Amino acid sequence: MPFEPKVNVLLVDDHPENLLALEAILGSQRQNVVRATSGAQALRCLLNQDFAVILLDVQMPDMDGFETAALIRQRERSRHTPIIFLTAFSTSDNMVFKGYSVGAVDYLFKPIHAEILKSKVAAFVDLFQKTVEVKRQAAQLAQMNTELRKREEMFRSLSACSPVGIFLTDTLGKCTYINPRYQAIYGMTLEESLGEGWTQTIHPEDRGRVIADWYNISERRQEYTAEFRILTSTGIQRWVHMSSSAMLSDQSEVIGYIGTIEDITERKQAQEEHINFIREQAARQEAETANRLKDEFLATLSHELRTPLTSILGWSKLLRQRKMDEKAITRALETIERNATLQAQLIDDILDVSRIMRGKLKLNLCQLNLTSVIATVVDSVRLEADKKNIQLEYIIEHTNTQNEATRNTIGDRENFPSLSSSPEGTANSSTSFVVCGDPNRLQQIAWNLLSNALKFTPKDGRVEVRLLLSAESSSETLQPQQHHSSAAKSSLALIRVSDTGSGISPDFLPYVFERFRQADGSITRHQGGLGLGLAIVRSLVEMHRGSVHAESPGLGQGATFTVKLPLMGTGKTTEQEEEKEDQEGTTKLITNYTTKSENTSCSAG
Missing domain, CATH: 3.30.450.20 (PAS domain)
Structure with a gap:
């Protein structure tokens, strides 16, 4: 039921006991009783309040009820307020007519009957409330009609212009x-x-x-x-x-x-012209960028080839003079061999990029275990790490049959396992990381990432290689026709290489895997290189239906490269025996899982 505010009822009598009696009779939540002990006080109450009805005593000193009623009727605000006279004396017709002439609507004679008083007041309270509501609705309707006329006129004006x-x-x-x-x-x-x-x-x-x-x-x-x-x-x-x-x-x-x-004809024409302009501008910028990168690459290539050649020629001339002792000769041969190897690596990278761009690079796929692949690469770069006193860690994380994460940390050469000769050496870290891939190219991926990390990590730094499993779906990595059956919960193997080196700026991070792109920094220029290693990594990873991405908080804060490769199924192969879980819930290491083949396909059995 909607809330209705209380209605004011004015009681006017010069005797407080009469006012108290009237208020007791009218005691109700519907009305708010206001008392006045004289006609002047009643007039003051009417200055700022509206009343549903006024109960006015006739016999009062100074200003009687008739005079008070006449003054009430003179004011516009209270002109139509109902007045009920209360009297205990004259009931003559002249007195009654006089009361009606000054604005009374009714007479009540003392002693007052409580029920009659309550019913009359209730009737005027209801009338007042309904009158207020009618006025409100009338005002609202008038306002709505005014607004409607304004809107109609506004619509006509707006529509016309x-x-x-x-x-x-x-x-x-x-x-x-x-x-x-x-x-x-x-x-x-x-x-x-x-x-x-x-x-x-x-x-x-x-x-x-x-x-x-x-x-x-x-x-x-x-x-x-x-x-x-x-x-x-x-x-x-x-x-x-x-x-x-x-x-x-x-x-x-x-x-x-x-x-x-x-x-919108003009806008469409402008959009078409703008699109054509953007396309022309993008094509021109792309051509200019390609030319610039080509020039930069050729200059870098010339420098990278000339540097080892200069060293080789210099030491060759010294050897031809035959004036060197045995120690110097050994040093000369080592330098020549090292620079020749560097040149061969540069040429191999260029040839790899050429084959990738022409779609001529082939993969010799077979089932293999990433633990041994990464271990071989880590062992091959450990000498370079030792020269710079870099802490090189190889961490293998895997999940046992109780789905508890465990890890093997391989910190130095003495503790480094020989996976091919010691099956029990790294238990619980074998079958989890079986993929279908080219062993040479996967080693190349790991070697490029590790050598890159070592190159840009200063002395006494740290490089970490972490091999782990990911429970995320491999549907985005594999093509639809390449999904292999697997009972394992994990579907991806992750190779994560982190370093504490020079880091990558946020501006260059999106371009770190592009061919011939190198960050413009003194550290990068000092380290040299053609800017092909990471581009080759991305291409080789994608050829294995995987993905690679780089992260770095910024310059001087190191970098992390993560390779994701789809795992093979858990079925048997022709040269593999399935290892059952032992009673303690551990999984034994299978070191001879891979069967190297020249075939370019893998099957999960």
Whole structure:
């Protein structure tokens, strides 16, 4: 039930005991009783309050009830407030007529009957409340009518001078109103525009789509927007933007549609010109970037080839002079061998990139275990790490049959396992990391990442290689036809190489795997290289249906490279025996899992 504010009732009597008695009779939550002990006090109460009824004693000193009532009726605010006279003396007709003449609506004679008083007051309270509500509704209706007239006038004015076409349709989509701008856009008369004329102007190639979409969306009471072509009566083609929405009745029923039409021909032409300009600009910039990268690569290549050649030629001349002792000769041969190896590596990288770009690089796939592949690479670069006193760690993380994460940390050469000769040396770290891949190319991936980390890590730094499993789906890594059956919960093997080196700037990070791209820094220029190693890594990883990404907090904060490769299934192969889980829940290491083959396919059995 809605809340109704209390209504004021004014009691006027010069005897406080009478006021108290009246208030006791009228005690109710519906009215707020206000007391006055004189006519002057009653008039003051009427200055800022409205009352549903006034109970006014006739016999009062100074100003009696008749005088008070006359003054009440003189004020506009209280002119129509009902007044009930209370008297204990005269009941003559003259007295009653005098009371009515000054504005009384009723008389009550003392002693007052409580029920009669309550019923009369209740009637005036109800009348007051209803009067207030009627006034409120009347004011609201008047305001609504005023607003409606303003809106109608505003709509007419806006419609007449609107820069866009405005239309109204019935529920069947037939136009019932259009503004002048609508006619100008379509080049149609008023008669031609009304009804279904607008559908005939839609370009034949767009007509079916536009009409079908309009009806489908309108049925769902959704706003419709579309861009399409029209043909004016003179045959001119224009692009327009239409927007429409349903008009609903008070019962939420669709009574029609209102919409706008905007001529966007110039905008479409400008967009097309802008797109063409952007394409030309992008093509020009791409060509300039390609030329710049080519020039930078050729300059770098020339430098990288000339540097070892200079060293080889210099030591060769010294050897030809035969004036060197045995120690110097050994040093010369080592230097020549080292620089020749460096040149061979540069040439191999260039040839690999050439084969990748031409799609000529082939993989010799077989089932293999990544633990041994990474171990071989870590062992091959350990000498380089020792020269710079870099802590090189190889960590293998895997999950046992109770799904508990465990790890093997291989910190130095003495503790480094020989996976091919000691099956029990690294238990629990074998079958989890079986993939289908080319062993040489996977070693190349690991070697490139590790050598890159060592190159950019300063002395006394740290490089970590972590091999682990990932429970994420490999559906984004494998092609649909390459999904292998597997009972394992994990579907990806992760090779993560982290270092405490020079890091990668956020601006260069998106380009770190692009060919011939190198960061513009003194550290990078000092370390040299052609900028091909990471590009080769990405290409080889993708050829293995994997992915690789780089992370770095910024310059001087190290970097982390993560390779994700899809795991093989857990079935047997022709040269593998399935290892059963022992009673303690551990998984034994299978070192001879891989069967190297020249075939270019793998099967999971």
